[in-house]
Structures are given as structure tokens and as C-alpha cells.
Amino acid sequence: MGFGVFIHRSDSIYDDSPAERYQFPSQYLRRVEACVGDWIIYYEPSKVDDTRGYFAVAKIQQVIADPSAPGMYLALIEPGSYLDFANPVPFNGTDGPVERGLLNEQGRISGRAQSAVRSISLSDFNRIVDLGLDTRQPLLPRVDEHGISPGFQDQDAPFLFEQDRSRVSYIGSRIVRDRIFRSVVLRAYDERCAITGLKLINGGGRAEVSAAHIRPVESNGPDIVNNGIALSGTAHWMFDRGLISLSDDLEILISRHVNDPDSVHGFINRSRRALPPRRQVERPHPHFLKWHREHCFKQ
16 A cells, blocks of 8 residues: 555546545556555646645545556546645645655656656655645635534634544544535635625624535535535525435526525625536536435425
């Protein structure tokens, strides 16, 4: 087992779904197999417009031959292991590449940087994860034990790594994952409720809006931005209880079980569609929206 870096582009020609699978040709088979049972970091190359750099971690569960594409393989991601970084990490830091294993003896970037799949040292893995999961900078809302924002607050405890614990322990922690997920979703939606369009910020600079999973964690929903949506407290409550949902093109659907439909229609934004993130790659995925309509929405 060992850590790895997998290159993924949002416009990839491969049949990738970072939270579920990574498709690759046979030339990378041994390298990917070396990562089975361990963690990898996803990297989006600098040639991609508005690149995210190192943007997520995931754990490789197993490798299988792709039944639909001869000569291709799939690295299957362990369910629930994928996690977007709170802060995407650029290739170059203040002291050069953050992935220092890419430097040759002359201190220059080697050809390994072009490999779609490559191994990474523990020290490089820890460095990138520390940068990616540091949530001390983003301004997050207060949440109660159920993950719903009860209102504004003035103080929030800082998130600090305990240096004597493994980063892998943090990646698997539900508390940390919830915190990172909120940071990623709030950033994608500019801290604005996708249903109401409201962006309410308290005097300390913290947003009222919270992050909702479209497919809940309890139902195997991943902590990926495409499975998240920024919602104010009331909208979050209605969404979780199936009183509102979304079509694949983000039209806001209102349940017939709503007891005050006129007020709800006045509550949602004028476009009658959920406000999308700026980046196309961060929009809610139809796969998760379909699940919510079929398993949660009270038609």
C-alpha cells in the first residue's frame, strides 16, 4: 500500500467520477494497484482553466477491469472516503512545488510531473493535506448537533491539527468532514442560499447559510460539492423533509404537502430555480438530485 496522486480534469475524456471511480489505461495498472487500501490526492493540472490544483482526497478500495471498455481499468473509491479540500492547493507554494518528490537531483521538476498516476511520499502527502484541510481561514456558520444553522454567532472555535495524530485520522473523522464540507459548499455558493437568494452575514463576517447534503451521509451520500447545496435554515429544513426539491435543471419543486404554498412561493427567489455555483463543475449532480426526488421529495 502507498499514497498516490491521480490527475483528473473536469473535462476529462475518461469515465471518471472522483467520489466513485477513476478510469485509467493498463500502463498505470501497477501504480494504481500499489495504492489499493490507501489514500490518494486528486490533482487538476495547470492547463485547465481556473484549475483547482490538488483538490481532494479519496481512498482506493479495489481495482477491476472496466467491463465496458476493453484494455481499461477502474479504481473504485471506498464509499464515504472522498473529501474535497477546504482550500485547493496550488502546484507551487512559496518554496517551489508542494509535491517535493517531483524535483530531480538538480532541483528541477522531473518528468514524473506529467504522469497521470504517480506515487507520493508520506511527507508530501501530509504537507498537501495540511494545506488543503486547514479551515482556519474560511468564515463558517455555527451549526447544532443536527448540522442545521440555528442563527448568527460571534465566535467560532478555530480548527487546529494535533500534530501527533495521523492526517488519515482527520480525513476519516465525521466532525472534520462535516466542517470541510460546509466550507467547500459555502465557498461554491458565495455563502448565498440557493433557494431564497439571500446572503445574510452577521457583524463578525459569518454567514447564516448552512450546507445541506442532497443525498444524506446516512444514505451513502458522499462529501462532494456536487452532492451539496447552500441553504438558509428554513430552506434546509424543508429540503431535508422533502417539502421542496430540485429538477435536473435546478427548477425548484414544491410538494403538494406544503400547508402554505403561497408563502413558500413568496419565499423562493424570483427565478424559481436554485441559484447555481459560479463553476459548472460544482453544480449539483443530476444523480444526487434524482435520488432526492425519488427517496425524499413528497410529491
